[in-house]
Amino acid sequence: MRLKVLGCYGGQLLGFRLTSFLVNDSILLDAGSPTEALSLEEQHGIRHICLSHTHLDHIKDIAFLADNRSLKRLGGIKANRTINVHSLPENNETLLRDFFNDHIWPDFTVIPSKKDAILRLHDIKAEVPFEVDGVRITAIEVNHPVPCTGFLIEFEGKQLIYTADTGNTDRIWEIANEQPNLKAVIMDCSFPNSYQHLADISGHLTPNGLKQELQKFEAVGRVPVYLYHMKPETLNVISAEVEALNIPLLRMLTQVDEFLF
Numbered sequence: 418m419r420l421k422v423l424g425c426y427g428g429q430l431l432g433f434r435l436t437s438f439l440v441n442d443s444i445l446l447d448a449g450s451p452t453e454a455l456s457l458e459e460q461h462g463i464r465h466i467c468l469s470h471t472h473l474d475h476i477k478d479i480a481f482l483a484d485n486r487s488l489k490r491l492g493g494i495k496a497n498r499t500i501n502v503h504s505l506p507e508n509n510e511t512l513l514r515d516f517f518n519d520h521i522w523p524d525f526t527v528i529p530s531k532k533d534a535i536l537r538l539h540d541i542k543a544e545v546p547f548e549v550d551g552v553r554i555t556a557i558e559v560n561h562p563v564p565c566t567g568f569l570i571e572f573e574g575k576q577l578i579y580t581a582d583t584g585n586t587d588r589i590w591e592i593a594n595e596q597p598n599l600k601a602v603i604m605d606c607s608f609p610n611s612y613q614h615l616a617d618i619s620g621h622l623t624p625n626g627l628k629q630e631l632q633k634f635e636a637v638g639r640v641p642v643y644l645y646h647m648k649p650e651t652l653n654v655i656s657a658e659v660e661a662l663n664i665p666l667l668r669m670l671t672q673v674d675e676f677l678f
């Protein structure tokens with residue numbers, strides 16, 4: 418499995434891109450930044466978006482990807498016409514009602530026609546696996562103020578866990594502990610310890626919070642844990658606090674990271 422970090426921050430600042438990961442060149446985990454991180458040709462390779470939740474920092478580039486794909490069609494290119502979004506039914510409803518509603522952005526689920534649309538929204542169910550482009554994907558509910566799922570990604574007998582945005586949560590760790598060949602976990606670490614209250618009310622983790630979470634993870638120290646969604650203006654403080662935890666194979670992601678699992 419190829420995993421490319423397109424953006425791994427929980428805020429947008431010059432040089433810091435919002436959350437998005439590219440799996441095997443065609444599947445996005447969240448869509449905070451693909452149009453900023455990828456060439457037009459690379460964007461056209463994206464066929465699926467696994468969407469954890471509808472907060473703006475995870476959906477904003479669905480809009481720009483769709484617009485770019487629309488121009489590609491006008492240019493007469495036929496391959497990879499549709500972008501398939503996979504998310505909970507509540508999230509797909511929110512996308513249609515509040516984002517692709519012809520006010521905030523055109524409704525690309527009916528452009529150029531409903532039958533042959535640029536965007537197709539697929540309802541998924543938590544803990545019911547589905548397969549796209551040979552990759553098996555399972556959504557797992559996590560703890561955020563809006564409906565949100567992390568994802569278990571499986572390809573060629575290897576597994577990756579992406580917690581998505583979450584405060585303390587249990588089920589995803591139970592599932593992580595069941596995986597026979599888990600290669601990595603990508604998990605939330607948004608705020609420094611001094612912002613614990615904000616982390617709690619906004620459904621995120623601090624270094625202290627993630628230390629508690631990792632007590633539920635049996636492979637800690639054996640399987641790499643990569644942190645994402647750091648608020649960029651607090652990065653130096655989070656970095657020092659993560660370092661002080663002294664947990665082997667735990668580090669913050671950077672937006673130039675690429676992995677081959």
Ligand SMILES: Nc1ncnc2c1ncn2[C@@H]1O[C@@H]2COP(=O)(O)O[C@H]2[C@H]1O
Pocket residue numbers: 427472474582615618619
């Ligand atoms: N009660 C709050 N006070 C201040 N900021 C908040 C509050 N709730 C949410 N936020 C911020 O709004 C952001 C929305 O996206 P995030 O969940 O990434 O992170 C959240 C916090 O940074």
